[in-house]
Amino acid sequence: MKPANETFSSCGTTVFEVFSRLAVEAGAINLGQGFPDDRGPPDVLAEAVRALRDDSNQYPSMMGLPALRQAVARHGQRFYGLEVDWQTEVMVTSGATEALAACLLGLIRPGDEVVLFEPLYDSYWPIIRLAGGIPRLVTLRPPDWGFDRAGLAAAFSPRTKLVLVNDPLNPAAKVFTADELGLIAEFVLAHDAYVVCDEVYEHLVFDGRRHIPLITWPGLRDRCLKIGSAGKTFSLTGWKVGYVTGAPALLQPVARAHQFLTFTTPPNLQSAVAFGLAKDDSYFTGLAAGMQAKRDRLAAGLVAAGLTVLPSAGSYFLIADTRATGFTGDDVAFCRSLTVEARVAAIPVSAFYASAPLSGCIRFCFCKSDAVLDEAVARLIRHFTGR
Numbered sequence: 001m002k003p004a005n006e007t008f009s010s011c012g013t014t015v016f017e018v019f020s021r022l023a024v025e026a027g028a029i030n031l032g033q034g035f036p037d038d039r040g041p042p043d044v045l046a047e048a049v050r051a052l053r054d055d056s057n058q059y060p061s062m063m064g065l066p067a068l069r070q071a072v073a074r075h076g077q078r079f080y081g082l083e084v085d086w087q088t089e090v091m092v093t094s095g096a097t098e099a100l101a102a103c104l105l106g107l108i109r110p111g112d113e114v115v116l117f118e119p120l121y122d123s124y125w126p127i128i129r130l131a132g133g134i135p136r137l138v139t140l141r142p143p144d145w146g147f148d149r150a151g152l153a154a155a156f157s158p159r160t161k162l163v164l165v166n167d168p169l170n171p172a173a174k175v176f177t178a179d180e181l182g183l184i185a186e187f188v189l190a191h192d193a194y195v196v197c198d199e200v201y202e203h204l205v206f207d208g209r210r211h212i213p214l215i216t217w218p219g220l221r222d223r224c225l226k227i228g229s230a231g232k233t234f235s236l237t238g239w240k241v242g243y244v245t246g247a248p249a250l251l252q253p254v255a256r257a258h259q260f261l262t263f264t265t266p267p268n269l270q271s272a273v274a275f276g277l278a279k280d281d282s283y284f285t286g287l288a289a290g291m292q293a294k295r296d297r298l299a300a301g302l303v304a305a306g307l308t309v310l311p312s313a314g315s316y317f318l319i320a321d322t323r324a325t326g327f328t329g330d331d332v333a334f335c336r337s338l339t340v341e342a343r344v345a346a347i348p349v350s351a352f353y354a355s356a357p358l359s360g361c362i363r364f365c366f367c368k369s370d371a372v373l374d375e376a377v378a379r380l381i382r383h384f385t386g387r
Contacts, residue, residue: 007129015348015351019346022336028339028340028342028344029376031365031376032346032365034170034237035237035367036235036237036316036367036368037368037369038369040234044272045272047271047275051267051268059263059264060265060267063255064090064265065270065274067271069090072084072228072277073085073089080213080216082215082216089247089248090243090245091243091255092243092264093243093258094262094265095229095240095241096200096228096229098240098261099242100123100196100198101261102255102257102258105131105257106253106254107162110133111159113133113136113157115136115156116164116354117138118137118138118353119172120164121171122351124164128164136155136160137155137354139355140169141358142172142321149183156191157191163187163193164198165184165196167199168201168204171347171349171363173311173314173317173318181212181217184214185218188220189223194250195215195224198227199228200227201232202228203287203288204288204314207292209313211314222249225246225250225251225254226245226246227242229241229243230242233287235287239266241265241270291367297370297374298373299312299318301376302320305380305381306384307321307322307325308322317365318363318364319361320346322361330348330350331348331350331358335347342379344379346362
C-alpha cells in the first residue's frame with residue numbers, strides 16, 4: 001500500500017495517551033495528563049446551558065461570536081493594558097492547539113526556520129514540519145531552565161521566520177523573566193521575525209510573579225500572535241475554546257488557515273467563555289492561589305517520598321528528579337514502573353525534547369482534588385519507603 005503522510009505517521013501515539021492507557025490498565029492515579037478534576041465555575045456552566053437552550057445553534061462567524069471577541073479584547077486591556085480592536089484583531093478557535101496550527105500553517109512557508117525552546121509541547125514539532133518549516137532549537141536544562149545570548153544566537157539565522165514561546169512553559173513550569181523576554185525581543189527585531197505566543201497558562205503563575213505577554217513589549221505589537229485558552233483559565237479543557245489576538249495584517253493569514261481547519265466553535269461555549277472572562281478579579285487571583293496550594297501540597301508529598309522537586313513557577317506541573325531513588329533505567333522506564341508498581345502515572349520529560357533528550361526527570365500534574373493528590377502521595381511513599 002502507498003504510505004501515509006510521514007509527518008504524522010512517524011510520530012507514533014502521543015505520550016499522554018500511552019501513559020493514560022497504562023494508568024487505566026494498572027488502576028493507577030493519573031497525574032500525567034493535564035486536566036483538572038473539578039467541573040469548572042458553576043456560573044460559567046450555567047451560561048453554556050442557557051445559551052444552548054435559548055440562543056442560535058447554527059454556524060457562527062468563523063472569526064467567533066462578537067460577544068467573545070469583545071470579551072477577549074477587554075481581557076487584554078484589563079490585565080495587560082493592551083488596546084485591541086475586537087473586529088480586526090481577535091479570532092476564536094477550537095482550542096489553543098487549533099490556534100497554534102492556524103498560526104503556524106498561516107505564517108510558515110517551506111524552508112522558513114522556526115526557533116523553539118525545548119522541552120516543548122509535543123504538537124509544535126509536527127505542525128511546523130507539516131507547514132514545511134525547519135525547527136531550530138534552544139535547549140533548556142534543569143534546574144533553572146535558563147538560556148543565554150549565545151544559545152539564542154545559535155538558533156537564529158537570516159531564514160528565521162518566527163519564534164514560538166510557551167510562557168508559562170509546559171512541561172518545565174518555567175515563567176520567562178523580563179530579561180529573557182527582552183533578549184527574545186531583541187533577536188526578533190534584529191531578524192525581522194514574528195512571535196507566536198502560547199500563553200494558555202497566563203493566569204496560572206505563582207509566588208507573586210507577573211505574566212508579561214510579549215505582545216506588550218516595545219516594538220512587538222505588530223509582530224506577535226497571542227494565544228489564550230478558556231480550557232486552562234476556567235478548568236474546562238474539554239470545551240476546546242481558544243482565542244488569538246494579533247495585528248490585522250498578521251491575523252489575516254491565520255484566519256485563512258483557520259477557515260479550513262475547524263472553521264468555527266460551538267456558539268454556546270463561546271457565549272459562556274465571554275461571560276467567564278468578565279468575572280471579577282477574585283476569580284482569577286483565586287485560581288492561581290488554589291493551584292499554588294495544590295503545587296505545594298504535591299511537592300511536599302514528593303519530597304517525603306524521596307524525590308527531588310524542581311521549582312514550579314507556573315502552569316499545572318511539577319518536575320521531579322528521580323536520580324536519588326537509585327533507579328537505573330531511563331525516565332520512560334521509570335514512569336512505566338511507577339504506573340504499574342506504585343499505581344501513580346507521570347510523564348517522562350524526555351518526551352518533550354526533540355534533539356537532546358533529558359533523562360532522569362518526570363512530570364507530575366497537580367490540578368487534581370486534594371484527596372486524589374493525597375492518595376497519590378501515600379502510594380508513592382509506600383512504594384519508595386515501605387511506610
